Amino acid sequence: AQKVTQAQTEISVVEKEDVTLDCVYETRDTTYYLFWYKQPPSGELVFLIRRNSFDEQNEISGRYSWNFQKSTSSFNFTITASQVVDSAVYFCALSEETSGSRLTFGEGTQLTVNP
Amino acid sequence: GAGVSQSPRYKVAKRGQDVALRCDPISGHVSLFWYQQALGQGPEFLTYFQNEAQLDKSGLPSDRFFAERPEGSVSTLKIQRTQQEDSAVYLCASSLVPWGGRSHNEQFFGPGTRLTVL
Numbered sequence: 669a670q671k672v673t674q675a676q677t678e679i680s681v682v683e684k685e686d687v688t689l690d691c692v693y694e695t696r697d698t699t700y701y702l703f704w705y706k707q708p709p710s711g712e713l714v715f716l717i718r719r720n721s722f723d724e725q726n727e728i729s730g731r732y733s734w735n736f737q738k739s740t741s742s743f744n745f746t747i748t749a750s751q752v753v754d755s756a757v758y759f760c761a762l763s764e765e766t767s768g769s770r771l772t773f774g775e776g777t778q779l780t781v782n783p
Numbered sequence: 784g785a786g787v788s789q790s791p792r793y794k795v796a797k798r799g800q801d802v803a804l805r806c807d808p809i810s811g812h813v814s815l816f817w818y819q820q821a822l823g824q825g826p827e828f829l830t831y832f833q834n835e836a837q838l839d840k841s842g843l844p845s846d847r848f849f850a851e852r853p854e855g856s857v858s859t860l861k862i863q864r865t866q867q868e869d870s871a872v873y874l875c876a877s878s879l880v881p882w883g884g885r886s887h888n889e890q891f892f893g894p895g896t897r898l899t900v901l
Contacts, residue, residue, distance in 0.1 A: 718888070770839070770842070
């Protein structure tokens with residue numbers, strides 16, 4: 669069965685600090701997909717990134733970067749030089765090739781960036 | 784272009800009432816999903832449509848929950864005889880292409896409907 673664990677319930681940082689959000693997943697499939705979504709106070713989930721299990725290359729997009737390590741089943745998300753607008757709940761999610769349409773989310777990490 | 788829209792944004796129901804929640808996906812999107820998000824939790828999958836076909840309803844918590852997408856565009860999630868444990872935000876998402884196998888593309892989410900059952 670697929671499972672996603674985000675052990676950090678809440679993180680609070682001061683603006684301009686770097687922050688890493690952890691995500692650990694469990695799956696029996698060899699082909700799977702990992703996602704990060706942002707949920708601001710408005711409630712609408714915003715897609716950030718998708719990663720395939722067969723592509724372990726890390727990715728950087730502006731202040732955002734993702735570290736995918738199959739050896740530790742982790743897909744961590746780092747925000748560099750955080751800003752107040754980064755304050756939101758961040759969700760990591762997993763889908764498997766054999767699990768059809770199911771996308772499984774972690775419980776989320778509430779990030780607060782203080783000025 | 785318009786994103787996914789949902790209505791109503793807020794719904795208060797008395798226990799035992801039936802409710803209907805509407806989702807307008809992005810035009811042309813084949814896949815449509817419903818999720819339930821309890822307070823402080825991540826979204827949980829309810830059901831999946833590919834066009835008008837409901838291909839997966841394994842996440843529906845009970846037979847009081849029913850979803851349809853008769854013309855392959857707008858979808859309605861109906862909850863009969865609502866209970867307090869049904870209180871949650873119901874999220875709808877759509878995706879351009881069919882989901883499953885090796886096609887797991889970005890899902891675009893709506894703002895959700897917050898259901899409160901008294």
